[in-house]
Every structure is written in structure tokens, then in C-alpha cells.
Amino acid sequence: MTEILERQSFESLAIGDTITGAPFHPTRETIRDFCEASLDYNPLHWDDDYMKGSFGKTSFGGIIMHGMTNFGILTKMLTDWLYPMGGVHRRLETRWKAPVKPGDAIVPTGTVTAKKETAKSRWAVIAVEIKNQHGATIAQGEAMAEFPPAR
């Protein structure tokens, strides 16, 4: 599978093309910054005492990164890839598979799985994933991008 470095276009996209996003290294400080920037102060993300317990049948054993941080870094991967092509990020669907903790290192990737021309536009479907430093899958999902035809 070829890592894409040169400028691409809808025409040049091939099923199986891969995208790799910037690695992200969550720390207690980045998680705190995300609390402030997202206004999401759920104690899951800052309260060590609270996280010693269990709730909703789930126990994490310590504070965890916001699941939506995964969403933000997947979005960055997609838009960094799309903007130079004139592509438009239209959809992102994700499921969280495992929690991320301070000190982890996570990397987003994508793989083009389909291209489709419709009555008025052109689209690509991209399978997306985030893995941690142990190779465990943290998040999985699917994105869709639009490549409006030149007028």
C-alpha cells in the first residue's frame, strides 16, 4: 500500500490509498486544555477520586482522554488531506473501542474504500481508525468526502 505524498485529486484517488495523520500524545495537561476548550468538564476527565469508582457498569481505573479528542484528530487528518485537493469533509462516524489515558500515544489513519459519482457531485468513502502505542484499536469509523466537479 502506497503512502500518498504527491498532490492528489478525485481522479487519482484509488481504493486502498492510505492516509496517516499526526500522532497525538495526550497528557493530563492536554486533557485539561480540552476540558477548557470544549467546556466538557465531565469528571471522567479530571477527577482522580471519582475515577477510582465505577458507574454505568464501567470502570476505567483513572482519568481518560475525551472520546471527542479522537474525533478532533481524525478531523484534522481528513481536512489536512482534503483542503489541498479542494475536497470537502462531509461526514464522520466513529465508535470508541477503548479508553485513552495520559501517557498514551495515538495515531489516526484512513483508507479509501469507495468512490462514487452521483447526479451532481463526486464522493469518496474513507475507513478511519486510531491505534495506540500497543497497536490496540481505540476508535473506528467511516468518513465521507465530497469533490465538487469543476464548473
Added chain:
Amino acid sequence: MSSASAVAVDFWKDEKTRKMWDDIVPGAPRRTVPYVLTREAIQAYCRSVGDLHPLYMDEAYAKASPFGGLIAPPSIHILLMFACTPMDDWMRSPGTVNAGQSWSYNVPARPGDTIRMDARALDKFIRKDRLFVIHDNVFFNQNDDVICSGRGWTIRPM
């Protein structure tokens, strides 16, 4: 910036008045509050996820781009969701666990936009001994353009 104690007070405040899973009625609109999105808020969000694209950070670059000015990244709805959610809403209940989301994007949000959220629970169910709610949110700008629409799954605290 908020101190840890202020955060604790804020987040547990109103906890007893928030709806439990039992009280949530799928289909009923949630009360929301309009929010004025600033450049500072957009850029603080961008820094928190390491996304420093010049379309979000560099006014001169953005002005010369097809967007004609600074925009917010698509994922800004992460901030908008809580910005438009009142303190007594069940989405703020401590221990709410996000199990997954899907979002569709129309036009970008921009600095200075006044954002409105239409929100409701769509469904609730029990699975693997956990209490789930599915919610949907739609964000509009001051011109009633749809910015984005999304659906999420949360596991509710018991």
C-alpha cells in the same frame, strides 16, 4: 481559566435536578442556549487537538482562500454542543460516557457566528445491562444555514 474547585462546583451543581435516564422522553426537544462563537474560542479548541491549520489561525491566509476569511474546523461542534447546553441538561450528568457519534457537515462555522442548537433525545434502550440514550443535535448560524447535524450514543450513569 477555571480552577479545579470551580470546575467541581460547576459540574456537580444542579446534578439532582437533571433528568435521569428514566425521565428522558425520546422526541422531546431539549432547552438550549444560543452561543456567540469567537475567534479565541475556535483557536483554543484548535490548539487543544493540535490542529493549527492556517484557515483557522491565520487571518491573511484565510482571507486569500476560497473561504474568504477565518473558519472553524468541522469538529467545532464538540465545543458548540456544551456551549449551547444549559447546566441543568442531562447531557452534563457526571459519568455520562460517549459511545460514538456521527456528524454531517454543510457550511463552516465562522468567528462571530451566533450559533443555535436544536436538540433532543431520539431513542433510549437497555443493552448489556447498560442504559443508553441516542440524541441528535443540529447547529444553525444566524442566517439559519445548517452548519452540521449529528447523532450520538451515550451510556447514562446509573
